[in-house]
Amino acid sequence: MPAITIPARQRRQIASLAANVLIVAMEIAGLILSIRNHGIALFQFYTEDSNLLAMAACALCAGYTVRNLRHGAAALPRWVKILKFMAVCCLAVTFVVVLVILAPTAGRGGFRMMFLYSSMLYHHLLCPVLALVSFILWETDPPLTRRHIRYALIPTLLYAAAALTLNILRLMDGPYPFLHVYEQPVYMSVVWCLLILGGAYLLAWLIQLANTACFNRLQRKAA
Secondary structure (H helix, E strand, O other): OEEEEEEEHHHHHHHHHHHHHHHHHHHHHHHHHHHHHHHHHHHHHHHHHHHHHHHHHHHHHHHHHHHHHHOOOOOOOOOHHHHHHHHHHHHHHHHHHHHHHHHOOOOOOOHHHEEEEEHHHHHHHHHHHHHHHHHHHOOOOOOOOOHHHHHHHHHHHHHHHHHHHHHHOOOOOOOOOOHHHHHHHHHHHHHHHHHHHHHHHHHHHHHHHHHHHHHHHHHHHHO
């Protein structure tokens, strides 16, 4: 009996579908744990907001990938890919902030707690890593350009504006050290904003660059 050969494009789509379904499942598991830990207050955390965005984006990616497999189509709708790009970039910001700021300042065992404990296993580690891998390697079509990077910054800008305003009005405390506007000089708040927004732009640019490079490589192989 001859072996069944699955075209490379379909293999990528199947891998993307499996990754997105797994991410949605892990996001639900993490959300349940977050609700138990924080209740309605979970929405004050950038981590939780970005993971909710990722859950929606990955669910849409999975649905449209099933449609593409059924109809032999190659590309996701551009708006779906942009939404996934936004979510992946937000998760990358979460991962980097935890890695370089929150975990080191959490004291002994900070890295283990921040990456392996409760919902943080899903929201700080597994979902960000798998979402990044699936987006760069398997969700290459349609390609995005540098002008799409601005969309990736929208969620971070909205969160920063809301969180800073609520902290200034003393309606929210933190929840991150760099949002404690009354416990640091004004210039430090400005520096933190510039660092995080600049870092968010850099991460979005690198992710877009890597995704486009994979698309171009696949196009050359198919030629």
